[in-house]
Amino acid sequence: MIQMKKELPQVFDSFAEARKNGFLAVKKIKDSGKGVVGQFCTYTPLEIFMAADLVSVSLCSTSDETIPEAEKDLPSNLCPLIKSSYGFAVTDKCPYMYFADLVVGETTCDGKVKMYELLAKKKNLHILQLPRNQFTTEAKALWKSELIRLKERVEKDFGVTITDDNLVDAIKKRNVERRLLKELYELSTMCPPPITGLRQLQILFGSQFKFDWQEKTDEIRSAIKNIKEAYEAGERPVSEDAPRILITGCPMGGVTEKVVKVIEEAGAVVVAYENCTGAKQMDRQCREEGDPLTNIADHYLQIGCSIMTPNPNRFELLGRLCEQFHVNGVVEMTLQACHTYAVESYTVKTFLKEKNIPYLQLETDYSTADIGQLSTRAGAFVEML
Ligand code: BJ8
Numbered sequence: 108m109i110q111m112k113k114e115l116p117q118v119f120d121s122f123a124e125a126r127k128n129g130f131l132a133v134k135k136i137k138d139s140g141k142g143v144v145g146q147f148c149t150y151t152p153l154e155i156f157m158a159a160d161l162v163s164v165s166l167c168s169t170s171d172e173t174i175p176e177a178e179k180d181l182p183s184n185l186c187p188l189i190k191s192s193y194g195f196a197v198t199d200k201c202p203y204m205y206f207a208d209l210v211v212g213e214t215t216c217d218g219k220v221k222m223y224e225l226l227a228k229k230k231n232l233h234i235l236q237l238p239r240n241q242f243t244t245e246a247k248a249l250w251k252s253e254l255i256r257l258k259e260r261v262e263k264d265f266g267v268t269i270t271d272d273n274l275v276d277a278i279k280k281r282n283v284e285r286r287l288l289k290e291l292y293e294l295s296t297m298c299p300p301p302i303t304g305l306r307q308l309q310i311l312f313g314s315q316f317k318f319d320w321q322e323k324t325d326e327i328r329s330a331i332k333n334i335k336e337a338y339e340a341g342e343r344p345v346s347e348d349a350p351r352i353l354i355t356g357c358p359m360g361g362v363t364e365k366v367v368k369v370i371e372e373a374g375a376v377v378v379a380y381e382n383c384t385g386a387k388q389m390d391r392q393c394r395e396e397g398d399p400l401t402n403i404a405d406h407y408l409q410i411g412c413s414i415m416t417p418n419p420n421r422f423e424l425l426g427r428l429c430e431q432f433h434v435n436g437v438v439e440m441t442l443q444a445c446h447t448y449a450v451e452s453y454t455v456k457t458f459l460k461e462k463n464i465p466y467l468q469l470e471t472d473y474s475t476a477d478i479g480q481l482s483t484r485a486g487a488f489v490e491m492l
């Protein structure tokens with residue numbers, strides 16, 4: 108069991124608080140007359156919305172609250188992230204979806220693509236045609252043209268003009284955000300890490316629900332400072348001999364924090380997240396010199412998601428993080444019915460076997476019914492490290 112010697116300063120809110128505060132913040136933004144764009148995926152180029160002075164918010168839902176409602180329209184054996192997101196949209200229970208003037212989807216996995224067709228009947232929707240290859244000239248040209256199409260849609264829907272200067276400014280701001288969050292999670296390269304994996308996840312997830320760039324970056328800076336000061340003052344929330352775990356796979360947050368909890372309750376510590384809640388988003392910087400839309404297109408297309416084929420960038424990042432964070436084991440969390448991550452788990456397992464890094468795949472959904480089973484499997488894995 109990880110020893111929590113003293114509670115670290117609460118710089119970021121818990122999941123529930125983050126969402127509640129986010130709701131109040133979005134309402135305030137709407138009342139001030141500003142436009143809101145909702146999106147589902149790390150491939151969505153947020154710089155375009157930022158350049159138009161719009162607020163963007165992640166619509167990926169993380170609880171099972173609305174799944175029964177979603178299953179009236181969608182098959183039950185579909186990824187819980189898709190069902191939950193759709194359920195919140197049709198029940199009007201997600202304030203972000205409710206307030207979004209424009210919702211941007213993307214052609215990543217089949218389930219999301221077909222869900223968007225249903226969502227389009229209820230929301231003002233724009234779909235980005237994402238290629239499934241990152242390296243051919245044709246794929247790059249298609250993606251760049253899709254970003255131009257998105258920019259034009261935003262200009263039309265919100266009656267704004269997005270200039271190159273606006274885009275360069277947004278790239279610089281997003282780079283600052285990425286650099287700071289990376290600096291924060293890289294604190295866990297230390298042994299022992301200065302924060303638990305649960306705390307790291309809460310900070311990374313919570314940062315998505317801060318809408319004012321200045322406030323958000325100030326809070327991340329202050330979190331880094333507080334964590335460093337506590338560590339220098341001798342705070343050790345994690346014991347030195349806790350096995351160090353990297354989590355890969357589907358995005359996390361909300362109810363799936365159960366996976367982190369069972370790992371840490373078994374005596375290990377999660378030091379890194381190679382997923383869309385963590386390093387996949389923050390690891391690289393976007394080029395600042397040259398044509399901004401080309402830079403944004405190149406930047407996002409290189410994300411190593413399992414919907415890409417082939418997908419070498421995921422393995423480059425995974426291998427690098429395992430070394431950098433001195434990882435003793437990797438846990439992959441796959442959501443039920445997520446075929447791309449489930450199939451790619453074989454390649455992940457083989458890749459890690461060659462590096463002699465133990466690997467465990469945990470499949471789960473948004474219920475809490477499997478906590479006992481997850482706990483047994485995580486416990487057995489940690490014990491053998
Ligand atoms: S870049 S990980 S956010 S697609 S919805 S693929 S879990 S079956 S979320 Fe994702 Fe973008 Fe990739 Fe990241 Fe599987 Fe579910 Fe599909 Fe999912």
